[in-house]
Amino acid sequence: xxxxxxxxxxxxxxxxxxxxxxxxxxxxxxxxxxxxxxxxxxxxxxxxxxxxxxxxxxxxxxxxxxxxxxxxxxxxxxxxxxxxxxxxxxxxxxxxxxxxxxxxxxxxxxxxxxxxxxxxxxxxxxxxxxxxxxxxxxxxxxxxxxxxxxxxxxxxxxxxxxxxxxxxxxxxxxxxxxxxxxxxxxxxxxxxxxxxxxxxxxxxxxxxxxxxxxxxxxxxxxxxxxxxxxxxxxxxxxxxxxxxxxxxxxxxxxxxxxxxxxxxxxxxxxxxxxxxxxxxxxxxxxxxxxxxxxx
Amino acid sequence: xxxxxxxxxxxxxxxxxxxxxxxxxxxxxxxxxxxxxxxxxxxxxxxxxxxxxxxxxxxxxxxxxxxxxxxxxxxxxxxxxxxxxxxxxxxxxxxxxxxxxxxxxxxxxxxxxxxxxxxxxxxxxxxxxxxxxxxxxxxxxxxxxxxxxxxxxxxxxxxxxxxxxxxxxxxxxxxxxxxxxxxxxxxxxxxxxxxxxxxxxxxxxxxxxxxxxxxxxxxxxxxxxxxxxxxxxxxxxxxxxxxxxxxxxxxxxxxxxxxxxxxxxxxxxxxxxxxxxxxx
Numbered sequence: 001x002x003x004x005x006x007x008x009x010x011x012x013x014x015x016x017x018x019x020x021x022x023x024x025x026x027x028x029x030x031x032x033x034x035x036x037x038x039x040x041x042x043x044x045x046x047x048x049x050x051x052x053x054x055x056x057x058x059x060x061x062x063x064x065x066x067x068x069x070x071x072x073x074x075x076x077x078x079x080x081x082x083x084x085x086x087x088x089x090x091x092x093x094x095x096x097x098x099x100x101x102x103x104x105x106x107x108x109x110x111x112x113x114x115x116x117x118x119x120x121x122x123x124x125x126x127x128x129x130x131x132x133x134x135x136x137x138x139x140x141x142x143x144x145x146x147x148x149x150x151x152x153x154x155x156x157x158x159x160x161x162x163x164x165x166x167x168x169x170x171x172x173x174x175x176x177x178x179x180x181x182x183x184x185x186x187x188x189x190x191x192x193x194x195x196x197x198x199x200x201x202x203x204x205x206x207x208x209x210x211x212x213x214x215x216x217x218x219x220x221x222x223x224x225x226x227x228x229x230x231x232x233x234x235x236x237x238x239x240x241x242x243x244x245x246x247x248x249x250x251x252x253x254x255x256x257x258x259x260x261x262x263x264x265x266x267x268x269x270x271x272x273x274x275x276x277x278x279x280x281x282x283x284x285x286x287x288x289x290x291x292x293x294x295x
Numbered sequence: 296x297x298x299x300x301x302x303x304x305x306x307x308x309x310x311x312x313x314x315x316x317x318x319x320x321x322x323x324x325x326x327x328x329x330x331x332x333x334x335x336x337x338x339x340x341x342x343x344x345x346x347x348x349x350x351x352x353x354x355x356x357x358x359x360x361x362x363x364x365x366x367x368x369x370x371x372x373x374x375x376x377x378x379x380x381x382x383x384x385x386x387x388x389x390x391x392x393x394x395x396x397x398x399x400x401x402x403x404x405x406x407x408x409x410x411x412x413x414x415x416x417x418x419x420x421x422x423x424x425x426x427x428x429x430x431x432x433x434x435x436x437x438x439x440x441x442x443x444x445x446x447x448x449x450x451x452x453x454x455x456x457x458x459x460x461x462x463x464x465x466x467x468x469x470x471x472x473x474x475x476x477x478x479x480x481x482x483x484x485x486x487x488x489x490x491x492x493x494x495x496x497x498x499x500x501x502x503x504x505x506x507x508x509x510x511x512x513x514x515x516x517x518x519x520x521x522x523x524x525x526x527x528x529x530x531x532x533x534x535x536x537x538x539x540x541x542x543x544x545x546x547x548x549x550x551x552x553x554x555x556x557x558x559x560x561x562x563x564x565x566x567x568x569x570x571x572x573x574x575x
Binding site: 035036044047048049051052054055056058059060061062063064072076188192195196199200202203208209210213214 | 329331332335338339342343345346347349350351352353354355356360473474477480481483484485487488492493494495498499
């Protein structure tokens with residue numbers, strides 16, 4: 001009994017969070033990449049996102065006869081490129097629960113190790129963030145060089161871009177922590193959850209079409225999704241003239257949008273740890289930590 | 296029962312059929328036992344379909360493209376079934392320890408794959424039907440089928456060729472380990488692109504489309520779109536009759552290829568001791 005109580009105590013040792021994060025990120029990197037040699041892994045990492053982008057390019061090109069100068073193209077292309085982060089970070093953090101509980105069956109050993117579990121989950125997500133960054137960069141570069149996406153590096157608002165990107169990644173990681181925490185309590189279909197959430201956000205966040213295209217009764221959903229504000233800020237910072245063509249968030253200034261994003265990031269940070277604490281307790285009570293279902 | 300009594304056992308074609316039914320059974324009954332899987336496997340493609348429909352609306356595409364997207368979204372269910380429940384199935388079976396039992400049992404591995412194919416075809420067909428119905432209702436798609444018999448023939452030939460391809464690739468996965476998951480994952484978006492799941496395949500360069508035609512869904516979907524939508528013929532890649540003939544050829548090639556490759560890969564996997572290894 002005493003042993004159980006000791007395990008349940010949060011690890012207070014100094015520096016343990018940093019060590020946990022680094023080790024988890026390295027582990028995540030190895031899991032993601034060491035199944036193939038670097039060249040095959042590089043090809044694997046870029047083919048998937050480039051194919052996703054190419055589907056949109058062909059769809060757009062067929063209908064508009066290749067009019068890539070229209071702001072709509074840049075809107076779709078860049079929104080899709082930055083959305084790679086959502087799939088990578090949000091589902092990356094939450095998928096770790098499936099990876100460790102169901103596939104590698106190591107979650108119980110992680111729990112008895114001197115680590116801080118939420119930080120461990122975030123560290124594993126960091127590896128996906130790194131791979132996601134590579135995919136985002138290559139997708140955008142391909143768009144600029146081959147499809148004339150109007151991205152001029154001298155016109156980019158770098159401070160706004162850096163702050164928006166950082167806040168957004170933290171927010172996505174915390175949303176991933178919330179999702180991963182909930183997945184601790186789901187035994188049968190947890191593997192669908194990440195995809196379902198990412199798919200729903202793709203549809204409602206205005207990633208690849210302006211929110212005004214959604215039916216009027218669905219548009220409010222887009223306005224309550226934090227990712228909508230994040231993508232708008234990224235577009236404004238990278239291709240300001242394109243963002244101006246779509247009046248969805250024109251009533252907000254850059255600073256107001258940043259304020260909203262910062263507030264939502266803070267909210268999800270608190271929520272992430274609170275929800276983790278609750279779900280972690282429930283999962284221990286119900287014995288879900290070492291339960292697996294061959295997903 | 297006395298010890299000397301023997302349980303009657305099938306052999307030959309009866310055992311083959313029994314194996315097919317036995318392996319198809321869990322695929323079909325699983326659909327009824329875990330309804331939440333059915334929900335997610337319908338819900339996720341519908342989300343993708345909705346996103347692509349709204350993109351087409353945002354760029355002012357004609358209505359026929361909305362129908363194309365709904366049909367493509369429904370057909371993703373078959374491709375995902377081929378990838379995750381046919382091709383990589385041998386990998387999963389290896390992980391769970393069933394593969395060695397399949398090899399040890401006195402049945403044909405080909406019959407097991409056929410059982411998977413029949414079971415998968417039934418359960419995936421049901422999912423695709425629901426996706427089509429939901430997509431049609433949500434986005435007001437109107438079908439104008441010009442020839443039901445031909446449409447049915449195209450669909451069936453596409454499925455036979457597709458599941459033949461799945462059986463063939465399943466034997467390749469016999470040799471794979473951790474990388475199996477990644478290869479299956481890799482074969483999603485690129486195939487959606489090359490096979491024209493969300494746009495007419497005619498939009499691609501002729502030789503790219505021709506190259507992608509070895510995936511039966513490429514020509515199958517193109518022919519079904521030509522037969523199902525008003526204006527579909529103008530957007531078709533090849534005449535329907537030609538596509539039908541190519542699909543029939545693919546059926547033969549893939550089924551014979553699956554039988555040959557399965558035998559070869561099984562011998563190779565036995566020789567190299569890969570049937571029971573489990574590296575995650």
